[in-house]
Amino acid sequence: MTTSTLKTPRAPRTTAARQVEVRAGRPPKELAGEVDARILDAARRVFLQRGFEGASIDEIAEAARSGKRTIYARFRDKRALFTEVVTRDILSRIAEFKADPPVGATIEERLTSVASTLLHWSFDADRIGLMRLAIAEAHRFPDLAATVNRRARALSTELGIHLLRELTQSDELGKLPAFAPEHLPTTARLFLDIIAVPMLLRALFEVDLKALDPEIDEHVARGVAFFVAACRTGYRRGTD
Incomplete structure (x- = not known):
């Protein structure tokens, strides 16, 4: 067996590394509802202040303390987000x-x-x-x-x-x-x-x-x- 075929054993992941992986991916199931609510509440405030045309996903993401990727993973676009805000806040x-x-x-x-x-x-x-x-x-x-x-x-x-x-x-x-x-x-x-x-x-x-x-x-x-x-x-x- 040549040295070129040898593989260095992977070091075990630290707790910190595992935490980074969790933060980089989708939130745990028990936190998903809290993230959704935070996004919708922030979108509601921004839509009320700016109107549909004046609101932006960037501003909503900042108000929600969330990334744009997190928002787009849940809502196709600003129209879909507006639809969900109106439906939730009026009907529910x-x-x-x-x-x-x-x-x-x-x-x-x-x-x-x-x-x-x-x-x-x-x-x-x-x-x-x-x-x-x-x-x-x-x-x-x-x-x-x-x-x-x-x-x-x-x-x-x-x-x-x-x-x-x-x-x-x-x-x-x-x-x-x-x-x-x-x-x-x-x-x-x-x-x-x-x-x-x-x-x-x-x-x-x-x-x-x-x-x-x-x-x-x-x-x-x-x-x-x-x-x-x-x-x-x-x-x-x-x-x-």
């Missing part, structure tokens, strides 16, 4: 809503309590800002705009169904035809269209959201009174 927030126990002796008072909480929670400046941005970019992302609209409507309807079912199950209102299982989705959608949609439209155009705060409770009280009176009057088929 609806599913996260948790109402405090309603207060009030009557069903009208309890409905007003929950609906007021929902509206005050919805009028978060960043959340409304992102909705404005998504609307402004609808010409660039028509599929995103349509999808978010449909899914937001479906998710909010599910939320309305849950709230109305919980609030009316121990009240005589829950025995009315409008709250029968087959009618409840339509009733919940009408409730949200009366209570939430008008104020949401105003919020999208209002520069100072705090200016709406004093009006929310009065608007909700009027809307709830109208809604409950309509439910007690009778349910007419075909309203959906």
Whole structure:
């Protein structure tokens, strides 16, 4: 055997070398979710500040304390990142809503309590800002705009169904035809269209959201009174 065929044994890797390898590759599975969240949170801030056109992956990477390669490993391009930010922040927030126990002796008072909480929670400046941005970019992302609209409507309807079912199950209102299982989705959608949609439209155009705060409770009280009176009057088929 010649000396040219001899191979020098590889020295065992040190702990430091192994740590370098981990940092250079994809993060451990348990950290991947934290990295994704950090990137999306940073992208959300940059998009809100710069708009879609003014935002850059470089700035997002710096804000996320992450490399561009890490971002591109998860999101194809800036469009894909924007799509994920809008989808996560608008749609997932609806599913996260948790109402405090309603207060009030009557069903009208309890409905007003929950609906007021929902509206005050919805009028978060960043959340409304992102909705404005998504609307402004609808010409660039028509599929995103349509999808978010449909899914937001479906998710909010599910939320309305849950709230109305919980609030009316121990009240005589829950025995009315409008709250029968087959009618409840339509009733919940009408409730949200009366209570939430008008104020949401105003919020999208209002520069100072705090200016709406004093009006929310009065608007909700009027809307709830109208809604409950309509439910007690009778349910007419075909309203959906």
